[in-house]
Amino acid sequence: MNIVILSRNANLYSTDRLVEEGENRGHKIEIIDPLKCDIIIEKEKPTIYYKDRYLDYVDAIIPRIGASITFYGCAVVRQFEMMNVFTTASSEAILRSRDKLKSLQRLSKAGIGMPKTVFTNYSRDVEEVIEHVGGVPVIIKLLEGTQGLGVVLAESKNAAESVLEAFNGLEARVIVQEFIKEAKGADLRALVVDGQVVGAMKRQGKEGEFRSNLHRGGNAQIIKLSAAELSVAMKASQALKLPVCGVDMLQSDRGPLLLEVNSSPGLEGIENATGKNIAKSIINYIERNTKK
Template sequence: MNIVILSRNPELYSTRRLVEEAEKRNHFVEIIDPLKCDIIIEKEKPSIYYKDRYLDYVDAIIPRIGASVTFYGCAVVRQFEEMGVFTIASSEAILRSRDKLKSLQRLSKAGIGMPKTVFTNYSRDVEEVIEHVGGTPVIIKLLEGTQGLGVVLAESKNAAESVLEAFNGLQARVIVQEFIKEAKGADLRALVVDGKVVGAMKRQGKEGEFRSNLHRGGSANIIKLNSDELKLAMNAAKVLKLPVCGVDMLQSERGPLLLEVNSTPGLEGIEAATEKNIARAIITFIERSK
């Protein structure tokens, strides 16, 4: 097969691993920067032009679209879809997962457990917002944040009020969530491929850090998920229509609680923690789907 990885950085671990595993299985693989693609819209003949050629020979794509280029990146994915090319994540599913509010609304309706969450339109009544999620401490998140950026722990009402006022002043959209104390700065990442969990790790934030992101100095270890955690991960992927994704959740006294679903999960941390070949699982999923 001719497989294209849509990525702006060919040196990223995830991109390199996908190339490596695809080539081992005798596929032709290209890494293409989606921002350098021209989308040509013509009656009954959608096409994509890249550098000096038309990409009319592609069988499958693997989108590795960064959050900062979501709009154009998804436009390129959508054009490949119009051309009949298989993708491991549809443009609509990527957009849906990037919209934290929309995805939480969908997941909540589907009966998936999550921390109590409030979204408000620049509300000045901070006290009421805090009461909705059970009081302080609370987590305040930018709707567009990634890798733990734009996430603040407000331990008191005064702190929460200051943070919300600062974000309001910047006209930044935020959600407020209850703080799950018993999680102790750790979360779980389940990697789903073709509707099944192929690897899971527990990420622990460094001492004094409530965020567990590996990019922020956290550590990761392999973990065996219980039946409720497996069910949550697989259901979340199904609800958002993402055959390949990372599902982040917290362990709480009332069972697993979903944090978010990542449509382009990194492979480095989970392959290192689990010693499982996640990249190969993704390539074999493409083979089964074509």
């Protein structure tokens, strides 16, 4: 089978592991930079041209589309879809997951618990916004933020007001979320493949850091999810129509609360923490869903 990994960096751990496991299964794996693809739109013959050839031989793709190239990356994924190529994440699902507000709205409708969240259109009534999420401290997030960037903990009303006024001045849209104190700077990452959780870890932020992202100095360890946590992860995958994704949750006094769903989850942290071969699970998923 010819499998293409859409990635801008062939040296990333996740990309390298997918190549390794795909080749171990006897597949031909190719890494292609989506920004170097030309999309050719023609009646009944959509194609993609890359460097010196047409990509008309591809059986499946694994999109590893970074947030900074979402628009063009998803256009490339969509073109492959028009060519009837199997993908582990559809273009619409990637776009859906990248829009924090839209994804939270869909997840809420699906009955999934999450921290109280408020979105407002450059509101000056900061006190009212804070009351809606239960008072300070609050988390303020840029809608376009990723990997812990654009996320601020405001511990007082004055701090929250200052941060919101700064973002308002930049015309940057934000959401305000309830701060879950009992999570103690930790969160859970569940890796879902084909709608099932294949690995989970607990990530703990470093001392004094409320964000648990591993690249910000946090650490991770394997964890066995509760039935409620497993249910949230699988429901979130279904609600956003992302059969392969990372689901981030907080442990709270009222049960698991969903933070976000990542359409291009990194494999290094979770494979190292759990000892699970996640890359192999993704390749197996492709094999089960393609004819060749």
